[in-house]
Amino acid sequence: MFALVDCNNFYASCERVFNPNLQGKPIAILSNNDGCVIARSDEAKALGLPMGAPIFQWEAFCKNHDIQVHSSNYPLYGDMSSRVMEILKQFTPDVEVYSIDESFLAFKGFENYDLHSYGIQIRKRVLKWTGIPTSVGIAPTKALSKVANKIARKYPAETNGAYVIDTEEKRIKALKWTKIKDIWGIGRALSKRLEAKGCKTAYDFTQLSDAWVKKNFSVTEARLKRDLEGVPTLKLEEQVTKKVIATTRSFEHTFSDIENIKERISTFAAICAEKLRKQGSSCHVVIVQLSSDRHKSDLEQHRSSIMVSLSCPSNSSLIISKAAVQAVSSIFKKGIKYKKAGVIVSGLVPTDNYQLHLFEQENPKHRYLMEAIDAVNMKYGDYKIKLGSQDLKRTWKMKQERLSPRYTTNIKDIIHVK
Structure with missing residues (x-):
C-alpha cells in the first residue's frame, strides 16, 4: 500500500502556525518580487482570488475582502517542510519527498495494520509537532493514493482527513468521482484530448484499451492507467543527483x-x-x-x-x-x-x-x-563570507514588502514568549 501525505494550503498554514490571528482569514502568498499570487488559503479561493493574479491589479480586491497578502518566505517554508518530512520517516522508512508539501510513503509489511487509523495518527502527530494540517490518502498504488488524498481533502468531516481505498468497490467509486482533468499526470492539453474521446472521469480513462492508449499517447500514460486499475506500476523514486x-x-x-x-x-x-x-x-x-x-x-x-x-x-x-x-x-x-x-x-x-x-x-x-x-x-548563516564581487549586504535583492519573520531559521526572528 502507498500513502500520499499532503500539507493543506502549505504556505498559508506556515504563516498561521506563528501568527494565530490568521486562522480562518483569507491568505494570499506572492511570488518573487511580490509579483503574482502563487498560493491561496481556502478562504481566499472561495472569494474568487485566482491563482497567478498580478497583485498590482488585485490590490483593491484584496483590501475590500480583507485578504492577508504576504511575500513568499521560502526559508520558513523550507524549514517547516523538512520538519514535516522527518516526522513522516517515523512511520515508514520508505519515503519519497515529492514536493515541498507532499510525500509518498510505501507501507511494506503493514498487512495487519488498520491503515485508516494509522493515517489519522500521522495527521495528528504532524499537526501536534508542527501545527501544519495534512490530508492522507492510502491505496494500493501511487496514482490511487493521489485520488484517495483528494477525497480526504474534500470531505474532512466524513474521513477525519484520511481515506483508504482498499476494496474494488471503493476504487471504482473513487475513479467515477474523479474528473479527468484532476488525474495526477494528466495535463490540460491531454485532458482535452481524452474528453474528446469521451473520457469524462478517471474511470472512463481506465476503460480505454491498453493498445489504444499506447498508440495515441506514451508509455507514461499507459503506466498511469495500470496504476489507476490497481496494478502497482509507479514505484517510489529514489533521490537522484541533479544533472543541471x-x-x-x-x-x-x-x-x-x-x-x-x-x-x-x-x-x-x-x-x-x-x-x-x-x-x-x-x-x-x-x-x-x-x-x-x-x-x-x-x-x-x-x-x-x-x-x-x-x-x-x-x-x-x-x-x-x-x-x-x-x-x-x-x-x-x-x-x-x-x-x-x-x-x-x-x-x-x-x-x-x-x-x-x-x-x-x-x-x-x-x-x-x-x-x-x-x-x-x-x-x-546569512552567507557571512562572500566573494568580493558580491553585494556584502544581501544574497539576492528581491522586493519583499510583506515578508513575515523567519521564525525558525533566524535567531533574531524567534518568537518571544511573555
Whole structure:
C-alpha cells in the first residue's frame, strides 16, 4: 500500500502556525518580487482570488475582502517542510519527498495494520509537532493514493482527513468521482484530448484499451492507467543527483549598468557553486542568461545567453563566478534595461571521480578554501563570507514588502514568549 501525505494550503498554514490571528482569514502568498499570487488559503479561493493574479491589479480586491497578502518566505517554508518530512520517516522508512508539501510513503509489511487509523495518527502527530494540517490518502498504488488524498481533502468531516481505498468497490467509486482533468499526470492539453474521446472521469480513462492508449499517447500514460486499475506500476523514486543546477532571479529594479548586473551574476554563480558542493558534483559548463523586461513593450528588448566550457570540472565559487561574470560582459548591451538574469551549470560529474586533464588542473587550494567558507556560512548563516564581487549586504535583492519573520531559521526572528 502507498500513502500520499499532503500539507493543506502549505504556505498559508506556515504563516498561521506563528501568527494565530490568521486562522480562518483569507491568505494570499506572492511570488518573487511580490509579483503574482502563487498560493491561496481556502478562504481566499472561495472569494474568487485566482491563482497567478498580478497583485498590482488585485490590490483593491484584496483590501475590500480583507485578504492577508504576504511575500513568499521560502526559508520558513523550507524549514517547516523538512520538519514535516522527518516526522513522516517515523512511520515508514520508505519515503519519497515529492514536493515541498507532499510525500509518498510505501507501507511494506503493514498487512495487519488498520491503515485508516494509522493515517489519522500521522495527521495528528504532524499537526501536534508542527501545527501544519495534512490530508492522507492510502491505496494500493501511487496514482490511487493521489485520488484517495483528494477525497480526504474534500470531505474532512466524513474521513477525519484520511481515506483508504482498499476494496474494488471503493476504487471504482473513487475513479467515477474523479474528473479527468484532476488525474495526477494528466495535463490540460491531454485532458482535452481524452474528453474528446469521451473520457469524462478517471474511470472512463481506465476503460480505454491498453493498445489504444499506447498508440495515441506514451508509455507514461499507459503506466498511469495500470496504476489507476490497481496494478502497482509507479514505484517510489529514489533521490537522484541533479544533472543541471540553475539560479535565476528577476531583479527588484531594472538595471542598465554592467556593474550591478555583474554583481547579480556573481551572486547567482556562487549559489550554483554551493549547490554543486552540497551534492558532491563539479560542472564542465556554465551558461549565463540575461533578458530585459518583456512586459514593457515600449522599451527596447534584448534577450541573450552564452555558454562557457571550463578547462576542467569545478565547483569552486571563484572559478565559476569569474567565468560567469566574463560571459555576461560579452552579451551585455548598452542602453537596455535588464530585468532578469540567471546562471546554469551543467555537464555535472562526481567531484571525486572524473576524467583529469593532462596539462591543466584546478588550484588544489580552492577545495580547502571552499570547505572553510561552507563551514563558516553553515555555522553562522546569512552567507557571512562572500566573494568580493558580491553585494556584502544581501544574497539576492528581491522586493519583499510583506515578508513575515523567519521564525525558525533566524535567531533574531524567534518568537518571544511573555
